[in-house]
Amino acid sequence: MDFLIFQAPILMVQASLDGILLGILFALIAYGMALQWGVMNIINIAQGDLVILGGYIAYSMYLAGIHPGWGVIVSPIVMFFVGWGLYKLVINKVVDRDLFISILATFGIAIVFQQLMNFIFGADVVVAQSEYGTTMLFDNSVTLPNSKIFSAFISLLYAVVLVIYMKKSKLGRAIRATAQNARAAKILGVDTEKVYAATFGINAALCGVAGALIAITFTLHPYVGLPYTVRSFMIVIVAGLGNLPAVAVSGMGLGVFEEFADYILGTEFRIGSVFMLLVFILVYRRFKLSRKREYLK
Amino acid sequence: MNKIAKLFITFISALTLTLASITSSFAKVEGEYIVLGSAISLTGKYSSNGVHTQNGYNMAVDRINKMGGVKVGGKSYKFEIIYYDDESNPKRAAQLAERLIKQDGVHYMLGPYSSGLTKAIAPVTEKYKIPMVEANGASRSLFTKGYKYLFAVLSPANQYLEVAIDLAVEKNGGKPVKIAQAFEQDAFSQDVRLGILDAAKRTGSKIIIDDKLPKELNDMAATLAKVKATKPDVLVVSGHTKGALTAIRQISEMKVDVPMLAMTHCDAAKLSKQHGKKSEYALCASQWHKNLSYKDSFFGSGKKYDKDFKKEFGYAPPYQSAESSAALLVFKDAFERANSFDRDKVRDALKTTEMQTFYGNIKFGPGGQNVAKPMILFQVRCKGDTCENKVVAPTKWASDKFFHPIPKWSERG
Numbered sequence: 001m002d003f004l005i006f007q008a009p010i011l012m013v014q015a016s017l018d019g020i021l022l023g024i025l026f027a028l029i030a031y032g033m034a035l036q037w038g039v040m041n042i043i044n045i046a047q048g049d050l051v052i053l054g055g056y057i058a059y060s061m062y063l064a065g066i067h068p069g070w071g072v073i074v075s076p077i078v079m080f081f082v083g084w085g086l087y088k089l090v091i092n093k094v095v096d097r098d099l100f101i102s103i104l105a106t107f108g109i110a111i112v113f114q115q116l117m118n119f120i121f122g123a124d125v126v127v128a129q130s131e132y133g134t135t136m137l138f139d140n141s142v143t144l145p146n147s148k149i150f151s152a153f154i155s156l157l158y159a160v161v162l163v164i165y166m167k168k169s170k171l172g173r174a175i176r177a178t179a180q181n182a183r184a185a186k187i188l189g190v191d192t193e194k195v196y197a198a199t200f201g202i203n204a205a206l207c208g209v210a211g212a213l214i215a216i217t218f219t220l221h222p223y224v225g226l227p228y229t230v231r232s233f234m235i236v237i238v239a240g241l242g243n244l245p246a247v248a249v250s251g252m253g254l255g256v257f258e259e260f261a262d263y264i265l266g267t268e269f270r271i272g273s274v275f276m277l278l279v280f281i282l283v284y285r286r287f288k289l290s291r292k293r294e295y296l297k
Numbered sequence: 298m299n300k301i302a303k304l305f306i307t308f309i310s311a312l313t314l315t316l317a318s319i320t321s322s323f324a325k326v327e328g329e330y331i332v333l334g335s336a337i338s339l340t341g342k343y344s345s346n347g348v349h350t351q352n353g354y355n356m357a358v359d360r361i362n363k364m365g366g367v368k369v370g371g372k373s374y375k376f377e378i379i380y381y382d383d384e385s386n387p388k389r390a391a392q393l394a395e396r397l398i399k400q401d402g403v404h405y406m407l408g409p410y411s412s413g414l415t416k417a418i419a420p421v422t423e424k425y426k427i428p429m430v431e432a433n434g435a436s437r438s439l440f441t442k443g444y445k446y447l448f449a450v451l452s453p454a455n456q457y458l459e460v461a462i463d464l465a466v467e468k469n470g471g472k473p474v475k476i477a478q479a480f481e482q483d484a485f486s487q488d489v490r491l492g493i494l495d496a497a498k499r500t501g502s503k504i505i506i507d508d509k510l511p512k513e514l515n516d517m518a519a520t521l522a523k524v525k526a527t528k529p530d531v532l533v534v535s536g537h538t539k540g541a542l543t544a545i546r547q548i549s550e551m552k553v554d555v556p557m558l559a560m561t562h563c564d565a566a567k568l569s570k571q572h573g574k575k576s577e578y579a580l581c582a583s584q585w586h587k588n589l590s591y592k593d594s595f596f597g598s599g600k601k602y603d604k605d606f607k608k609e610f611g612y613a614p615p616y617q618s619a620e621s622s623a624a625l626l627v628f629k630d631a632f633e634r635a636n637s638f639d640r641d642k643v644r645d646a647l648k649t650t651e652m653q654t655f656y657g658n659i660k661f662g663p664g665g666q667n668v669a670k671p672m673i674l675f676q677v678r679c680k681g682d683t684c685e686n687k688v689v690a691p692t693k694w695a696s697d698k699f700f701h702p703i704p705k706w707s708e709r710g
Contacts, residue, residue, distance in 0.1 A: 004523060004526065004527070011522055014518075014522045018518045018522070118344060122344075123342055125566060146550075259519055263519060266508065267510055267517075267520060268511065
């Protein structure tokens with residue numbers, strides 16, 4: 001136990017802001033996962049690897065002398081087609097099958113992607129420099145990298161655009177209809193095949209945005225995708241499917257929780273404490289459900 | 298099945314059988330070749346360092362073979378290595394070690410890349426009493442298990458940053474210092490941490506932050522915020538290449554002012570290239586640097602090795618390559634002193650090794666670790682936009698003076 005954070009309360013501001021900025025970025029990845037989970041009933045183990053691939057696209061731009069910040073536009077476009085292609089190649093064969101089959105299939109995709117990235121970009125850890133500078137608050141006692149603020153802002157922007165798109169556009173309505181009842185949607189003339197492909201593409205595009213942001217805020221390596229998958233999976237579990245604002249809140253909440261756990265319990269309990277929280281939430285949910293069931297009886 | 302397919306299958310099986318019989322005839326010492334075996338990470342997460350290791354081995358094999366080979370019993374033999382790709386996976390590495398020993402009949406092994414993989418292989422070589430000279434497993438736990446057939450040409454992990462603490466105390470006028478440290482939770486980094494704990498105890502220094510970073514962590518903002526709040530005299534970070542890159546990125550972005558920053562894996566992370574001026578003044582532990590004044594008759598000096606390696610492979614040799622080359626020199630020396638191919642005689646000869654190579658002095662301690670070579674520290678220094686690693690300690694080889702304290706971020710351009 002460490003009480004430094006209580007002795008220096010300004011650290012609470014730093015921890016909260018760090019947690020929120022980190023959480024929004026994770027929420028974007030989780031948002032894509034929730035979308036395709038809800039629509040296609042597929043848990044995508046390769047989510048994190050799509051993120052890293054998106055990051056490598058931004059990194060390639062950086063190597064070519066283009067500012068990696070532009071990756072947030074280029075990467076999702078490229079990744080949309082990667083996602084679309086992936087659907088046509090593999091996912092369409094598992095979409096109506098058992099959940100286990102889709103987990104296995106996406107696990108396979110994850111391995112293939114890791115090796116491909118290793119083959120193309122090498123096994124070195126790399127970073128792209130954004131040179132965005134630093135924002136200092138409270139007489140320099142709270143410092144926030146502008147790259148993190150930029151990441152959070154872009155993530156929010158994409159999330160808002162997507163929410164509006166899902167509400168207003170024809171494809172968005174078709175996606176929502178398919179999520180509610182695929183058979184009924186099909187009967188009413190929705191081309192569900194196309195909807196599925198688009199959904200997977202949109203998810204990959206969101207991963208692309210997140211990856212480009214990770215390239216300028218953290219580090220890239222072909223084998224670091226899994227933690228991103230696990231994290232987004234957790235956020236979705238906490239938030240529930242089909243509840244997009246909840247995904248954002250849950251992402252930020254977990255981010256802040258994790259930062260505070262780091263200060264109080266120690267860095268080694270950071271990840272563990274988040275999993276503990278997850279267990280509590282699941283138990284609590286079950287408890288609530290069983291009460292409701294009794295009431296219905 | 299049609300005829301052509303059948304014919305094809307027969308052909309392939311015949312070919313496989315022929316190849317199989319060829320490989321088994323390669324075993325141990327055949328004709329004029331001494332066959333060594335090595336499982337090495339050519340794919341997977343260690344693949345870049347795996348390739349550095351392999352290049353180091355190959356370079357030394359070529360050089361020794363060209364310069365007359367190994368003389369045993371009045372006859373000259375050449376080295377040959379059988380490699381298998383362990384996919385950076387410890388389980389696979391252990392299987393491949395068994396295969397090298399049992400199927401290929403290898404009697405002498407070279408180490409894989411990384412402490413984790415060496416740990417997986419060591420019990421196998423020990424079981425079959427196969428002498429292994431390894432160059433890339435520095436974890437202290439390798440040398441405390443009482444292995445009798447394991448020899449490491451490199452300094453153990455706990456020595457990596459001990460010198461840095463001594464340096465900090467020296468700069469503090471001999472008074473104890475406040476240490477903040479963050480280490481990844483893996484065998485190697487935790488061994489480095491043990492070394493710091495020893496050094497802190499010895500100098501009476503106090504450890505005020507002691508964070509253990511999760512392996513999957515990409516963000517150390519919390520640790521750095523604590524460092525900002527507590528103002529230690531020295532910050533120590535070790536978490537492989539990812540840790541080094543993350544630390545520099547976030548220290549520069551969060552404007553964390555600390556008088557001294559000591560790390561590992563700076564050269565493997567290409568810190569000075571990837572982060573440029575942001576990495577300036579970082580102090581890094583290294584097993585080897587080309588400017589050291591060690592000499593041998595095969596590679597000449599470190600500088601010459603650097604030049605020859607660049608010519609052959611097109612890039613400057615990281616210390617992983619240099620130490621791997623040194624492993625072959627050790628084997629050659631041991632074979633010649635044993636004057637025999639008997640495994641136990643070779644092992645006994647290895648045990649009494651005392652030699653100088655371009656990479657450093659080599660003498661094995663009771664656990665098999667190299668006790669004759671100190672670690673060196675270099676500091677990243679920049680001229681304009683180009684940054685270089687300059688040796689600053691030990692003083693014997695220092696090309697530049699250790700710059701202390703690190704200027705505040707507000708004063709750095």
